[in-house]
Amino acid sequence: MFLNDLPINKTGTIKRIFTDDAVKERLHSFGLIKGVEIIPVKKSPLGCPRIYRCLNTTIAIRNKTAKQIEIL
Amino acid sequence: MSKTIIVGLVANPNTGKTSLLNSLTGMNLHVGNWPGKTVEKKEGLINFRGNKIKLVDLPGTYSINPYSNEEKVVREFLLAENPDVIIQIIDVNFLERNLLLTFELLSLGKKIILAFNFNKEARGKGISYDTDKIAEALELPIIEIEAHIGANKNSLLQKILEINNSVYNNPSYFGTIAKGEDDISHRSALDFIKQKILLFYKSSGNDRKIAKMDNWLLNRYLALPIFFLIIYLLFKTTFTFSAPLVNGIDYLFSLLAGIIANLNLPSFWSSLFIDGIVGGVGSVLSFTPLIFILFLFIAILEDSGYLARTVIMLDRIFHKFGISGQTFLPMILGFGCNVPAIMATRTIHHKKERMIAIFINSFMSCSARLPVYVLFTAIFFPKNATTVIMGLYLGGVAIGLLASLLLSKIIKINGENALIIELPPYRWPSLKNVIKHAWWQMSMFIKKAGTLILGAVVVIWLLASLPWGVGYGSSDSILGHIGQFVAPVFRPLGFGHWSFAIALIFGLVAKEVVIGTLGTLHGVSEDGLASILPSLINPAGALALLVFILLYVPCLAAVATMKKELGSWKLTSVYAISVMAIAWVVAFLVYKIGLMLGLG
Numbered sequence: 001m002f003l004n005d006l007p008i009n010k011t012g013t014i015k016r017i018f019t020d021d022a023v024k025e026r027l028h029s030f031g032l033i034k035g036v037e038i039i040p041v042k043k044s045p046l047g048c049p050r051i052y053r054c055l056n057t058t059i060a061i062r063n064k065t066a067k068q069i070e071i072l
Numbered sequence: 073m074s075k076t077i078i079v080g081l082v083a084n085p086n087t088g089k090t091s092l093l094n095s096l097t098g099m100n101l102h103v104g105n106w107p108g109k110t111v112e113k114k115e116g117l118i119n120f121r122g123n124k125i126k127l128v129d130l131p132g133t134y135s136i137n138p139y140s141n142e143e144k145v146v147r148e149f150l151l152a153e154n155p156d157v158i159i160q161i162i163d164v165n166f167l168e169r170n171l172l173l174t175f176e177l178l179s180l181g182k183k184i185i186l187a188f189n190f191n192k193e194a195r196g197k198g199i200s201y202d203t204d205k206i207a208e209a210l211e212l213p214i215i216e217i218e219a220h221i222g223a224n225k226n227s228l229l230q231k232i233l234e235i236n237n238s239v240y241n242n243p244s245y246f247g248t249i250a251k252g253e254d255d256i257s258h259r260s261a262l263d264f265i266k267q268k269i270l271l272f273y274k275s276s277g278n279d280r281k282i283a284k285m286d287n288w289l290l291n292r293y294l295a296l297p298i299f300f301l302i303i304y305l306l307f308k309t310t311f312t313f314s315a316p317l318v319n320g321i322d323y324l325f326s327l328l329a330g331i332i333a334n335l336n337l338p339s340f341w342s343s344l345f346i347d348g349i350v351g352g353v354g355s356v357l358s359f360t361p362l363i364f365i366l367f368l369f370i371a372i373l374e375d376s377g378y379l380a381r382t383v384i385m386l387d388r389i390f391h392k393f394g395i396s397g398q399t400f401l402p403m404i405l406g407f408g409c410n411v412p413a414i415m416a417t418r419t420i421h422h423k424k425e426r427m428i429a430i431f432i433n434s435f436m437s438c439s440a441r442l443p444v445y446v447l448f449t450a451i452f453f454p455k456n457a458t459t460v461i462m463g464l465y466l467g468g469v470a471i472g473l474l475a476s477l478l479l480s481k482i483i484k485i486n487g488e489n490a491l492i493i494e495l496p497p498y499r500w501p502s503l504k505n506v507i508k509h510a511w512w513q514m515s516m517f518i519k520k521a522g523t524l525i526l527g528a529v530v531v532i533w534l535l536a537s538l539p540w541g542v543g544y545g546s547s548d549s550i551l552g553h554i555g556q557f558v559a560p561v562f563r564p565l566g567f568g569h570w571s572f573a574i575a576l577i578f579g580l581v582a583k584e585v586v587i588g589t590l591g592t593l594h595g596v597s598e599d600g601l602a603s604i605l606p607s608l609i610n611p612a613g614a615l616a617l618l619v620f621i622l623l624y625v626p627c628l629a630a631v632a633t634m635k636k637e638l639g640s641w642k643l644t645s646v647y648a649i650s651v652m653a654i655a656w657v658v659a660f661l662v663y664k665i666g667l668m669l670g671l672g
Binding site: 019020022023025026027028029030031033034035036041042043044045046047048049051055056057058059060061062065 | 134135137165166168169172173176258259262275282283286287290291292293295296380383384385386387388389391487490491492493494495496497
């Protein structure tokens, strides 16, 4: 399953990130690292990006990017 | 005399770094740009117990990883300038994520002090932690501060002296998180945090305040109405507050002009001083209240955490045009004045997107263009004036979006802005910080763009006055000859009369000057134009002229600001030539279509 499919308020665990390296590094620096829990908390007004909570931080990620983040 | 200790301030964005810098340095701050970059560089010198400490503020960043596309300035500074000590400010509410940057810093092998900020807020929220134990586990000194009130700043400075005199040792655990020579494994770093640090740090989990505020401010139906209400109030107050200041400045300059006129200088000199220099300085200064107040509001939006929310509101639409929601706010500000709007693109960290945002900003029709629209539509389209003006505004936006789509395909640097952004907690901005921020922006504008604007205005004055003795800006002046020379270029657009060409050149000083120039050239007041203009152009030509005014090179202040923000004459010239071409082509089409629709 990928991050964009995870329903709001359900917890997932990051398994693998398939983006290019630059995006991957940026995700890493926000704490989106293998084994870390992530929860979608809200959609933005137009539905994309969605807002997630990860390591206590609130971050917005486009669905296009979330589609490349595999979760358990 | 001891050597100056160089200290680099590093932090994630929104951790209170600016507050700390302000409380440590007071007003004693030097602001400039990093060499070759348009990123702000702030430095402050402090004397503390007989020691000189130079604080260098580095742009807020989530990573200094060599592969990341983020602010390269931070890594370059830390490697090249070799600071004696690094202070990392940590928002203790988000300890785990902040520590990821700490571990990246460790890979540089420099002395590090951690400054825990927002302790009161975190403990009030129910987060409990033992700073001494965390310091012990990290093998790094930690000072608890409250940056906005300057608490514990002396302990922090004292710690700088201590650490500076100590011998550097890599923490014993560093081998377990290192990856290669200059990088770390985020995964191992996080494991280390979980096993060794979270023993002494207990977080309550959810942050209800953020969720509650976001439910309103990012509500599906309310988000945009709230945003536009805020922007409306922002414009309303900006223009209400700056109008008396601008008028006051104008008044002082008219007094000055009166004094100079009474000096009985030879007419060349008195005209140079009054029309050229006083006029030029006046046009620079008339922007300053606007910039100051607008940046006061932008700083409040940014520091309160709202700016990041505006970014995601319309991202979905902007993404289709190759840019992100980060361009939204600068575009909206452009409707007020393109100068601060172009400066506001500094909130966009992605280089390519920032360039696009700067390029397309002048298509947002600024308030100086409105009087021209109002005058012409009243004469030529009295029944549909509002529709025509609305059409011009929307047309500008449409062309701006199309241009960004095109530019995002043409510009071949560092890919697309993936827009992964933090939505920081909502916090009350500190008045001192926002005033200081607005003050810097204003002084940078005067220093950098101001000199360019002044020079350009004097050149235009000279062209309008020479050969000496002709009427100022008349058809006999050099400018007049240039106008007559280029007028045929505008003939296919329906406004080939030489007076329009001259007015358009004067319009470079400021768009509203177009009206005054036409009045002067035809020797009539603004009302008199109503009877003269219809004999010079037909409605289709008038429409084409308005479209041209919307799209062609913006005022010199905006161009000077672009040059400053792009950091390149070449790009600025490419921009100027392209918008001239775009303006010509679109105005041509509008004229032809207008004729077909019977506006001839």
